[in-house]
Amino acid sequence: MIASFSRTPSYRLYPRKVRMNPASESLGPASANVPDQAGRYGPFGGRYVPETLTRALDELTVEYAKAKADPAFQAELDLLLQDFVGRPSPFYHAKRLSEKCGGAQIWLKREDVNHTGAHKINNTLGQALLTIRMGKQRVIAETGAGQHGVATATACAHFGIPCVIYMGEEDIRRQAPNVFSMKLLGAEVRPVTTGSRTLRDAINEAMRDWMSSVETTHYILGSVVGPHPFPQIVRDFQAVIGTEARVQSLARFGRLPDSVVACVGGGSNAAGMFYPFIEDTGVELVGVEAGGRSDDAGDHASPLSFGSPGVLHGSYSFVMQDEDGQTCDVHSVSAGLDYPGVGPEHSYWKATGRVRYTNCKDNDALDAFDALASCEGILPALESSHAIAAGMKVAAEKPADQIVVVCLSGRGDKDAAEIARLKEERQ
């Protein structure tokens, strides 16, 4: 018997219809051969930044294309991913969690056991290598949950590059252990006190720094957002997740999984997980946004579910904006998902119908955290807990011989204190 909770989803599985840009209505099936030269994923993406940044973005585009085609670059990165990060990351059958759901078998792609505790290191090592290739001497980065900040600080310590991390004051409070780690790794953490004092404002401040330091500094953007070529670079460096999961599935089951589930803030772990499966149309892909407290504007961080296309942080993508084009405040219990925009390729996957986007409420994520902790002995990051929650629902609706792979994008040690506080609040 399928567990009863699967029949009454407490969050919207099928997002309400949004007004699409007319240009995107004629999109065919999703292609893996994106972006185009202009950095477009269908109508999404592009570059909406001040002229000052153009030269650096052009340089990065050219240098990245060279690096991608250079076997020595790829070999150096692969070796680091193996010896320094611990890749390939395990592919783990969550048996007791699957039993609890009473449906399909849940397998976890264990990005939480990577060095630094999340998928973010896959990207920062790649971009640190690019920094060196471009002859730049300083790195800046933004961080929300602090995972990207720690991963950047780690990559920079590894290569001996000075780095500055911008982090919103609110996130500094929520993610204190990561702030401490970044400092121990030699990074300078600059608190951001403007706007909502979260990830969005940290990106603004990092961009402002880059405006003045662009000649000497590389900006290691941490998600598949921002102006071209960042969404492509970050997706490609994170695609190791999906590529491994694909190989591991074939090795274990002799076939691909039925569903793949990942959480989406800016969307880097999901992009890396989904991209290698995009043309495997038999594999259902499910992206999970932060549903927050409610479906009301300001209570969630789900631009794909409730927003519409617009420009934020240099690209055209789904975003939470008011009728005047001002970015809305958003909310999520998870600092890493607390972002009003999303990567342009996710907008493309939504518009083509290739990925189904849903969202998960704060409380459901906290319940999923408990479920994974008690059934499997794994503390997931609050971000990843959203994927676990949705993965449990997807699994519950499927027969026992089906396979649902969930990207466990990070571990929850950083969240322990915040979860204890939230639990007290709930009681």
Added chain:
Amino acid sequence: MSSIDQVFAELRDAGRKAFIPFVTAGDPSLDVTAAVLKELSSRGGNVCELGIPYSDPIADGPVIQASYTRALDRKIKLSQILEMASKTTPQMTAPLVTMVSYAIILRHGPEEYLRTAKAAGVAGAIVPDLLVEESGDFAKLCQQHDFSLIQLVTPTTSRERAMRIAETSTGFIYYVSVAGITGERTEMPKDLLENVSWLRSQTKVPICIGFGVSQPEHVRTLKKVADGVIVGSAIVRRLSEIGAKPEAQVIAEVGDYAETLIAALNE
């Protein structure tokens, strides 16, 4: 010929340079903005730039960013700003241009934005996050509406690219003095004059220099190569003193400040 083209043609004939002040719409209120625009126009401002507050202005330094935040905290809307503009532009001799993020233009729809701005007497737009590659369709629309699209050239712009920008820029070219964000600076970069003179020799479109310009000494240096100067943060900072000082006094001080710079520009 647009009203901005006319201004520069007249200035050229008279052997004078353009003074272009910037104010944030709605900081501290739209009434003050209207009064300041009229003051700056009557004191000799040649084109006035009106900043449309935006929640995520990455090209702006702390002074303008803070003024945008203050204006948005008061829930200011584009419709209210354009309503103020429609009442104010008939009382100004200087054409009014908006500094506006493409996020805002896109949300309203480029055609709708142009129609309503034009109806409010606005003569052009500076869109700091719309690069020349992405600006084709919007530039065409602007031309159809006889609306100037003022594009930016920066110290990181290659010469080849600067030519391309100069070809599509109408009204004037906004030459950004530094690789960086807006805000007052004490010194102007050394190679600035050389780069602007080079561009000056390549195009007939007027070139005005902004970012960091705040002192008569800057203006004396820049007028040798530029057709005008743009002053923003220094004015916005003065206006933020309203409250601590009486409104009328601050507005008069801003007018005096503008006159000092205009005098230095035309010595």
